[in-house]
Amino acid sequence: MHQPANQPRPSIYYDYQVFDAWLPGATPPGRTPVVIAGAGPVGLTAALELARHGVPCVLLEAEQQLSEGSRAIVFTRRSMEILQQVGVAQRVSAHGLPWRFGNSWYRGQRVYRLEAPHDADDRFFPMINLQQQYLEQYLVEAVLAEPLIELRWGNKVVGVTQQERHVEVGVDTPAGPYTQPADWLVASDGARSAIRSLLKLKLEGASYEGRFVIADIRIALPLPTERQAFFDPDWNPGNTVLLHREPHGIWRVDYQLPAGETPEEALKPEAMRARINALLAQIGHADKPWEMDWCSVYSARNLTLPDYLHGRTLFMGDAAHLLPIFGVRGANTGFQDAQSLAWHLAMVVKGLAQAGYLANYSRERVGAAREIIEEAGKSTRFMTPPSRGFRLLRDAVLSLSLTQEFVRPLYHWRTSRPHEYTHSALNSSGDDNALFQAGPGHGAPPQNIRLGPDDYLLDHVGGGFDLLYFTDGSAIPAPLLQVVNAWRARGLALHIHAVGPGHPVTGADQTLPDTLGHLRQRYGVPASGAAYLLRPDQHVCARWMTLDATRLQAALKTALGQQESS
Numbered sequence: 001m002h003q004p005a006n007q008p009r010p011s012i013y014y015d016y017q018v019f020d021a022w023l024p025g026a027t028p029p030g031r032t033p034v035v036i037a038g039a040g041p042v043g044l045t046a047a048l049e050l051a052r053h054g055v056p057c058v059l060l061e062a063e064q065q066l067s068e069g070s071r072a073i074v075f076t077r078r079s080m081e082i083l084q085q086v087g088v089a090q091r092v093s094a095h096g097l098p099w100r101f102g103n104s105w106y107r108g109q110r111v112y113r114l115e116a117p118h119d120a121d122d123r124f125f126p127m128i129n130l131q132q133q134y135l136e137q138y139l140v141e142a143v144l145a146e147p148l149i150e151l152r153w154g155n156k157v158v159g160v161t162q163q164e165r166h167v168e169v170g171v172d173t174p175a176g177p178y179t180q181p182a183d184w185l186v187a188s189d190g191a192r193s194a195i196r197s198l199l200k201l202k203l204e205g206a207s208y209e210g211r212f213v214i215a216d217i218r219i220a221l222p223l224p225t226e227r228q229a230f231f232d233p234d235w236n237p238g239n240t241v242l243l244h245r246e247p248h249g250i251w252r253v254d255y256q257l258p259a260g261e262t263p264e265e266a267l268k269p270e271a272m273r274a275r276i277n278a279l280l281a282q283i284g285h286a287d288k289p290w291e292m293d294w295c296s297v298y299s300a301r302n303l304t305l306p307d308y309l310h311g312r313t314l315f316m317g318d319a320a321h322l323l324p325i326f327g328v329r330g331a332n333t334g335f336q337d338a339q340s341l342a343w344h345l346a347m348v349v350k351g352l353a354q355a356g357y358l359a360n361y362s363r364e365r366v367g368a369a370r371e372i373i374e375e376a377g378k379s380t381r382f383m384t385p386p387s388r389g390f391r392l393l394r395d396a397v398l399s400l401s402l403t404q405e406f407v408r409p410l411y412h413w414r415t416s417r418p419h420e421y422t423h424s425a426l427n428s429s430g431d432d433n434a435l436f437q438a439g440p441g442h443g444a445p446p447q448n449i450r451l452g453p454d455d456y457l458l459d460h461v462g463g464g465f466d467l468l469y470f471t472d473g474s475a476i477p478a479p480l481l482q483v484v485n486a487w488r489a490r491g492l493a494l495h496i497h498a499v500g501p502g503h504p505v506t507g508a509d510q511t512l513p514d515t516l517g518h519l520r521q522r523y524g525v526p527a528s529g530a531a532y533l534l535r536p537d538q539h540v541c542a543r544w545m546t547l548d549a550t551r552l553q554a555a556l557k558t559a560l561g562q563q564e565s566s
């Protein structure tokens, strides 16, 4: 019988709540369209996204409380845009610490300073720091307020039996086991995914030997919210050390262990105290008292499943891939999976696309993971060189960087960024993508645009397909409306946003005033009658210099996997 810990986890700054376990009754539960296994940040986000698309789900979580330790602490702008969609970005902004500068230090000299781009059109900072438990808490509160989601604490998935048209999910609880039938199972049960093991699936890629200690300490350090990376410090020769500020007076210290040191030796209190004191002495704050909140040992892995769709089971987040933390990729990549999986699955559950459509989710997100793995491999090899050759190269860069400007960009740690589905099968082939001189192209995420003092383009789009129709006129052309209304009648969420005039446009769901032409200019639109079609994850799937009903119909069919457009 599954007995999750029911004592609150220890923490000096976060009060863990133990939720009541959900226990099965005498009647077996009925079939549900979707079961999500794992209520980590990725499973919670997917549940909320599915609910936005009108799809109910049962969310099974083995534990009865939020995850232990701060874990993922840096969330990117794109993650915030996704979290905005599910209604929690405001709370993250209110409690998190935004930042955009990173510093690399060698021999006491700052050898590189990264400035992440941030302009007036961005609602969110490039990065914001917040401990993972807080983010999970905001997501759980949003889930509990959503009637389409049933969250069952203390429910551990222990078995999966796949049939042609449904899946039987074996679940263990503190009151014994039961079976939950579902049309689809979504595995977001984390790095040690039981579902991955039950289906006998293997991750592909590389694991690195370099081990890091992650420690959260409470200390009053008068330093700004910027990333600090120290290479080859005297107290940890040849190795790398990272320092990040978190809310609530907590600082994250990550330091690499000398080769051969075991996690048990590294986590001994006296070993940790000596190293953290040495770091504080190095940065001139040896006098500051500090206390430990949480610590763990970590080694970089760069792995993915080659396919995220297996029968009636879909994988996402850490269950699908394991990414190094350098470049803040774990949770940030997972949010993009969750958003993508939810809308693809919603189209299938609602009968707007065939089951085979889900292969597109897998293709796109495996492609994203492979790109991220390639980038993460470069930064991991720089942070923790895996062989003598890589170490020689890295050390040459370090010493050259003291005097030579040109090698300094090699310190860039390639922060997580959204993947562009440039070659997606859902992109329209008969549009005018190639004719545009500016703006997001096929498969790209949208560029946010500031429309007013506290008003941005991305506040208005998402949750369905969005047609941005650039017009000087006063009405959406009737043939376009006919196409839109026919799709709506079949259950597709499709919104028309008239961009341009300061007056209402008949037939549009809303008008986005762009009287100075800023949005037009950023989106490369030369004249009235141009349009962009955004998928429910806001990525562009078609854009036209001139839109007509035939082209819109073809693009929508392509985007729903129904036919190639021409």
Ligand SMILES: Cc1cc2nc3c(=O)[nH]c(=O)nc-3n(C[C@H](O)[C@H](O)[C@H](O)COP(=O)(O)OP(=O)(O)OC[C@H]3O[C@@H](n4cnc5c(N)ncnc54)[C@H](O)[C@@H]3O)c2cc1C
Binding pocket: 037, 038, 039, 040, 041, 042, 043, 060, 061, 062, 063, 067, 069, 070, 071, 072, 073, 074, 132, 155, 156, 157, 158, 188, 189, 190, 191, 193, 194, 195, 214, 296, 297, 298, 316, 317, 318, 319, 325, 328, 329, 330, 331, 332, 334
């Ligand atoms: C020690 C540590 C430090 C980290 N530090 C960073 C960092 O600094 N930066 C960064 O970006 N990322 C970091 N990560 C990674 C980051 O935490 C993950 O990428 C992120 O949590 C992934 O979210 P997820 O929802 O996919 O998985 P998880 O957060 O792992 O959630 C999985 C959920 O599934 C539940 N579960 C597991 N098995 C079952 C089952 N059989 N049935 C039902 N439920 C189940 C678990 O209890 C958990 O709630 C760290 C991870 C760890 C472990």
